[in-house]
Amino acid sequence: MVFIFNNNEFNSIKSMEGYVMDWNTILYIGVGLMVSGFGLFLYSEMKIREIDRKIAENDRFINAMLRQKKYTLKEAREELQK
DSSP: OOOOOOHHHHHHHHTTGGGSOOHHHHHHHHHHHHHHHHHHHHHHHHHHHHHHHHHHHHHHHHHHHHHHHOOOHHHHHHHHHO
């Protein structure tokens, strides 16, 4: 197929520049997605670290109870559930 534009149709296409996507907008959207992705990655790593710290704190507490009262692990769990 061959499209033949007369001069008036070509000028009307050029006048629609406001409707054409600007490459800078695409660039800014991409940079924004990368920065927000990196921010979410940092946030998830901080939350993983927080969860690890809570697990370690609970393990230390359970080990301290086992050492102090000479409980078995089963007895210690039963007492914690009370």
